[in-house]
Amino acid sequence: MFESLSSKFASAFSSLRSKGRIKESDLDDIFGEIRSALLDSDVSLEVTNNFISTIDDKARAVLGELNKSTNPSQAIFDIVHQELIEILGGSARRIRLAKKPPTVILLTGLQGAGKTSLAGKLAKYLKDQGNTPLLVASDLQRPNAVTQLQVVGESVKVPVFAPEAGNGVGDPVAVAKAGVKFAEDKFHNIVIVDTAGRLGVDAELMQQAAKIRDAISPDEILFVVDAMIGQDAVRTAQAFQEGVGFDAVVLTKLDGDARGGAALSISQVTGRPIMFAATGEKVTDFDLFYPERMASRILGMGDIATLAETAKNAFDSETASKLESKFASGEDFTLDDFLSQLEAMKKMGSMSKLLGMLPGANSGAMKKQLEQFDDSELIRTQAIVQSMTPAERGEPKLLNGSRRARIAKGSGRAVSEVNALMDRFAAAQKMMRQMRSGKGMPNIPGMPSLPGMSGMPNAAAPAKIAPPKKKSKSGNPAKRAAEEAL
Amino acid sequence: MALFSKLFSKIRGGQTSSADWQEIESSLIESDLGAANTGEIITLARKLKSDEVEQAVTETLASWLSTASRSIAKNTDRPTTILVVGVNGTGKTTSSAKLASALKRDGASVLLAAADTFRAAAIEQLQTWGERLGVSVISGKANGDPASVAFDAATKAKADGLNFLIVDTAGRLHTKSGLMDELGKVRRVIEKITPVDEVLLVVDATTGQNGITQAKVFAESVALTGLILSKMDGSARGGIALAIERETGLPVKFVGTGESAGDFQPFDAQKYLSGLIA
Ligand SMILES: Nc1nc2c(ncn2[C@@H]2O[C@H](COP(=O)(O)OP(=O)(O)OP(=O)(O)O)[C@@H](O)[C@H]2O)c(=O)[nH]1
Ligand SMILES: [Mg+2]
Numbered sequence: 169m170f171e172s173l174s175s176k177f178a179s180a181f182s183s184l185r186s187k188g189r190i191k192e193s194d195l196d197d198i199f200g201e202i203r204s205a206l207l208d209s210d211v212s213l214e215v216t217n218n219f220i221s222t223i224d225d226k227a228r229a230v231l232g233e234l235n236k237s238t239n240p241s242q243a244i245f246d247i248v249h250q251e252l253i254e255i256l257g258g259s260a261r262r263i264r265l266a267k268k269p270p271t272v273i274l275l276t277g278l279q280g281a282g283k284t285s286l287a288g289k290l291a292k293y294l295k296d297q298g299n300t301p302l303l304v305a306s307d308l309q310r311p312n313a314v315t316q317l318q319v320v321g322e323s324v325k326v327p328v329f330a331p332e333a334g335n336g337v338g339d340p341v342a343v344a345k346a347g348v349k350f351a352e353d354k355f356h357n358i359v360i361v362d363t364a365g366r367l368g369v370d371a372e373l374m375q376q377a378a379k380i381r382d383a384i385s386p387d388e389i390l391f392v393v394d395a396m397i398g399q400d401a402v403r404t405a406q407a408f409q410e411g412v413g414f415d416a417v418v419l420t421k422l423d424g425d426a427r428g429g430a431a432l433s434i435s436q437v438t439g440r441p442i443m444f445a446a447t448g449e450k451v452t453d454f455d456l457f458y459p460e461r462m463a464s465r466i467l468g469m470g471d472i473a474t475l476a477e478t479a480k481n482a483f484d485s486e487t488a489s490k491l492e493s494k495f496a497s498g499e500d501f502t503l504d505d506f507l508s509q510l511e512a513m514k515k516m517g518s519m520s521k522l523l524g525m526l527p528g529a530n531s532g533a534m535k536k537q538l539e540q541f542d543d544s545e546l547i548r549t550q551a552i553v554q555s556m557t558p559a560e561r562g563e564p565k566l567l568n569g570s571r572r573a574r575i576a577k578g579s580g581r582a583v584s585e586v587n588a589l590m591d592r593f594a595a596a597q598k599m600m601r602q603m604r605s606g607k608g609m610p611n612i613p614g615m616p617s618l619p620g621m622s623g624m625p626n627a628a629a630p631a632k633i634a635p636p637k638k639k640s641k642s643g644n645p646a647k648r649a650a651e652e653a654l
Numbered sequence: 655m656a657l658f659s660k661l662f663s664k665i666r667g668g669q670t671s672s673a674d675w676q677e678i679e680s681s682l683i684e685s686d687l688g689a690a691n692t693g694e695i696i697t698l699a700r701k702l703k704s705d706e707v708e709q710a711v712t713e714t715l716a717s718w719l720s721t722a723s724r725s726i727a728k729n730t731d732r733p734t735t736i737l738v739v740g741v742n743g744t745g746k747t748t749s750s751a752k753l754a755s756a757l758k759r760d761g762a763s764v765l766l767a768a769a770d771t772f773r774a775a776a777i778e779q780l781q782t783w784g785e786r787l788g789v790s791v792i793s794g795k796a797n798g799d800p801a802s803v804a805f806d807a808a809t810k811a812k813a814d815g816l817n818f819l820i821v822d823t824a825g826r827l828h829t830k831s832g833l834m835d836e837l838g839k840v841r842r843v844i845e846k847i848t849p850v851d852e853v854l855l856v857v858d859a860t861t862g863q864n865g866i867t868q869a870k871v872f873a874e875s876v877a878l879t880g881l882i883l884s885k886m887d888g889s890a891r892g893g894i895a896l897a898i899e900r901e902t903g904l905p906v907k908f909v910g911t912g913e914s915a916g917d918f919q920p921f922d923a924q925k926y927l928s929g930l931i932a
Pocket of ligand 1: 279280365367639740742743744745746747748749773778819823824825826832854884885887888893908910911912913917
């Protein structure tokens, strides 16, 4: 019964597309569907109603004009898309570093939102950019929250200021203040203060949060919120806005299947942008938040921009240019190329997360397969290819039965797995040839296949409603494939 | 039952205006009951005469409650084993401790197992609770095998003839099939020693419509027997619990209302339903 927002949008728009002329009553239908889709995705009732009335006004105002255009449903789609981006906070925003260091960042939010894990991820992210962050353990409430921050700090190699053991003992205001002082003395240019989770309705604890704020005058107060939160998102966000105030929002647990309707509601109601998104339990599962991309994802257009960027970062420039020139010269895609792509893929992180960024990835059938996707397949595939000799990699035709048996033994896999891989490789090679001849590319080259996933973007309805193809063509095959998938 | 008297006193007797209906609708949607469920209630109630509206709404909501038992199993011949599961941060560890505390208060002997070996300091968190409550905690190494901790705990609970074993597990998103399989393994390993009697899913009251998928997926992999609805002391009304009960038939067994051991009560249907419409 529970379908994702994207698939609802997709079905709503595909019925609209089948109509040549759009009547006022068609708009009633589609906006009704969008309304219940938004509510099912936990967008707050008030925000949903406002959203619907805005897009309704906009669409009706131009309906006459639209019907003269060649593709009126596309134009309506664009109105919806644009408005979603608007609500999600327009353009992306970054941490503002204070003119005079240290930059003080205060984390607040409900119990269980994920503040402590986020503190670690944020610290790592900032450290990787050349900063020298300090973590401050001001959650003295939840049992062993301090220990948790210490463990997290150790794993990202960021020092943790924790003078109190916590567990209900100690003054969080004093710790926060001393932490900032410590950072000044030790020349840390950023301080991240973790605080206890608290309820918006808990006046006493909200006051304590305000006291922490007044003691350390943070440059950025971040409100951390679980992407799975429902209609309470607005009440809670408002309570925090009144109680402590915040500059930006961080959405956590976006790696689940919650559609993150809270994101829409919170930015809309508080006027604060979403800055970061946490997408997993590893310290690297942390991304900047791009309203544009999120809106596209919600609409089932996939998150190609993020995918392409991840791919770009993972392929070292040498591998990329080698593949590029190979591609341009018309040379065949070999098992060696396949191997270097697999290595790059591994660097890109969880495959299911990456595949989830593709258009149509949120449609029912596809989603199920993505969730089942086993990242260890990548490692198994790699082991098989690595057990081949260079000659075999260059000339897969050499792989007769006895060679395949040897490879299976060497990689600890079954012969049937070797055979399946070779079949998939042959298909990937064929696809590369097709792509070169300009027929379009249904999959990322070298990607271990997902059961039943060939021709993925085409298999799902949302791809049909995607906007016109971008003109730019990347030389990087993965990136290009990603672009073409649009 | 006159659960929603404040709102319905306006309606009772007089003409129900469309603004009144909108108010009922808003209230239910804002409780996280879900748009479709709410739509059903409104359609049903609108067909009735205005003086029956309150009763109709109340009875329909009540008819969606699970009919399964809301008390937990209690064995006399072997330890009653309870597995506590859920997505990250819902309140599993705290609820495990609260439940241990409630059972101990009733005079039962209880053992806690720290089978969340994954999250930083999760073991220490449960140990701290154990010290506070005077309940022993079986634990293993951080990042060790959760199933083997559960196995050790089950072995001890059985050998010592304890009344209850409560196993706290790591938070996991239901979309991660590998982690869901791990949970199944924890269950199977315990069952080599003693049957698992209860598997309780902790659902945070602030959870939105995603809670239904959570409950369904957890039910599939570990055969849930009920829910614990945590954080009902906040502003969220926890309508998702009724949506889950309707959809899965799983009963809410306990409600968490704060961060202390005592903030934990058996589910009270009347109180819960009357809280849905604010
Ligand atoms: N206000 C309130 N807070 C609660 C309640 N239950 C748990 N909490 C708080 O919620 C936070 C998370 O609780 P935990 O018990 O650590 O949650 P968990 O599910 O074990 O978390 P992970 O193991 O990290 O997935 C803590 O700060 C708890 O104190 C409740 O009923 N009311
Ligand atoms: Mg826990």
